Amino acid sequence: MTSSCKTGCDAEINYKSVWVSNPLDWFEIPMEGDVIHDCPKLKPAPNDQVERQQNWGSGASFTRLKELQGLHATLHDGILEDMVYDYGSQISDFGDLPHDLKMYSKPKLAERLGVRSSKMTKEEFDELPNWQKEVLSHEWGFEPPNLSPEERIAEFWDDITQAMSFLQRCMDICPAPFYVDEYGYSQLELFRILLESKEQYDAAMICHTIQGAIDTAKSQMDVDAHIEVTDRLQKKLDEQRLAKADEGEKAFEQWKSEMISRGMDEKQIQQEVEIEEQLDVERESSEFAQHDSSMKWALALYAKELEKQREESRQDDSLEHHEEQIEVDDTVHKEQSVDDEIFEQIDTEDTRTAIFDFEKDVLRPAVRKQFSSEKEMNEKLKNMKWGAGRRIVGNLFEKAQFHRKKEESEELQAEDPWNVGLLRFLNFSDDVNIVEWPRYIRKSLKEIEFHRHRLMAHPNDYRKVELQHAQKIVSLNIERCKRFFESLEQK
Numbered sequence: 237m238t239s240s241c242k243t244g245c246d247a248e249i250n251y252k253s254v255w256v257s258n259p260l261d262w263f264e265i266p267m268e269g270d271v272i273h274d275c276p277k278l279k280p281a282p283n284d285q286v287e288r289q290q291n292w293g294s295g296a297s298f299t300r301l302k303e304l305q306g307l308h309a310t311l312h313d314g315i316l317e318d319m320v321y322d323y324g325s326q327i328s329d330f331g332d333l334p335h336d337l338k339m340y341s342k343p344k345l346a347e348r349l350g351v352r353s354s355k356m357t358k359e360e361f362d363e364l365p366n367w368q369k370e371v372l373s374h375e376w377g378f379e380p381p382n383l384s385p386e387e388r389i390a391e392f393w394d395d396i397t398q399a400m401s402f403l404q405r406c407m408d409i410c411p412a413p414f415y416v417d418e419y420g421y422s423q424l425e426l427f428r429i430l431l432e433s434k435e436q437y438d439a440a441m442i443c444h445t446i447q448g449a450i451d452t453a454k455s456q457m458d459v460d461a462h463i464e465v466t467d468r469l470q471k472k473l474d475e476q477r478l479a480k481a482d483e484g485e486k487a488f489e490q491w492k493s494e495m496i497s498r499g500m501d502e503k504q505i506q507q508e509v510e511i512e513e514q515l516d517v518e519r520e521s522s523e524f525a526q527h528d529s530s531m532k533w534a535l536a537l538y539a540k541e542l543e544k545q546r547e548e549s550r551q552d553d554s555l556e557h558h559e560e561q562i563e564v565d566d567t568v569h570k571e572q573s574v575d576d577e578i579f580e581q582i583d584t585e586d587t588r589t590a591i592f593d594f595e596k597d598v599l600r601p602a603v604r605k606q607f608s609s610e611k612e613m614n615e616k617l618k619n620m621k622w623g624a625g626r627r628i629v630g631n632l633f634e635k636a637q638f639h640r641k642k643e644e645s646e647e648l649q650a651e652d653p654w655n656v657g658l659l660r661f662l663n664f665s666d667d668v669n670i671v672e673w674p675r676y677i678r679k680s681l682k683e684i685e686f687h688r689h690r691l692m693a694h695p696n697d698y699r700k701v702e703l704q705h706a707q708k709i710v711s712l713n714i715e716r717c718k719r720f721f722e723s724l725e726q727k
Contacts, residue, residue, distance in 0.1 A: 331432035
């Protein structure tokens, strides 16, 4: 489906959504036909004065370009540069920080951070008054935070999440794949760096591959640098997959012991094993389908850009060498076009209905039955936080009351056939978190929640093959949770 260019020109654009990491992280590539759109309204003028003269009276180009520049300046100055200072690492090296933060000892971390009061020795620091120590520690980072490696990672990833959220906003407002900010970074390159720093190497590879198509289109491909990043990401991805396989084996043994301790017999355990095996197959297939589809699209785009350049000018030796590195199988070129990769608008109503029915008829009643009275449940809700964005605005009891009050003015009010009370006015995530479920059940509930959010937020953004896997994953998890809740009633 085409629409007018978001950044101000008259071109008809098809915005291709490429998903990374979770339902809230994606970027849109503006496609003009089968090539990436390079909006003329985002071309920087030699200087502001010339730019103002050229756009006097309309203001469109000047406003959009300045908005884009301002967003990127805020991202760098307000978030990324603070992280450079806090972690003693350049932005381009953020991908190495998870390893460093895990492995470094406290003295080594102090060295990494540069001990910013650099001329002061440790002995001199110890002799200072306490108030000075606090100032130097807090404001200048004289001592590294007294955190465990796990706490360091969690803190770092919180910062990365904040940066990704802001970058997402930049790309939503001004999707500009050809734009390079004054710090030398494109939007996709920043996404790649941040994803690598979160150890999401498959998604980082997608960003990197599409960036390669853009650099090729601009005749700015640094072949050696591109291949170096590709090799690094692939190595990290392979190591991660091996580590996950080992962790999976250990987790399975722990899970089996837990099930036995809960009184499950061999038949019940075998049922759960079979469901988990089916889920693993579907999860892996779904992940592969999503990643493979995006990669094929990006590689096909590579090929188109290379072909376009062949027609315009003779290729130099370095570009011909790069072409050999990224050559796409002829079958892919012949059988798959960019149009084939556009997200299909297919019916997802059955899956959404199944999730809604499960939430209404199974999950909420199961939560309610964990409390002896409505009063006891409401007291629990009063002790659970209600968050909005990054802020805590109240508790779940207040949240439910708020939504109930909003409904009072509506003609059709929610019925309560299962007598679940205020649970009707809470969302799926709230219902999951109210009760401390066994880990495997909580995992299934969170997986249902994941697909619920994606189907609701972007109902047409599943490719057909992805939807098929998603439907099976949801169905298997619902079956598992139903059986568990039924077993609770029998006790």
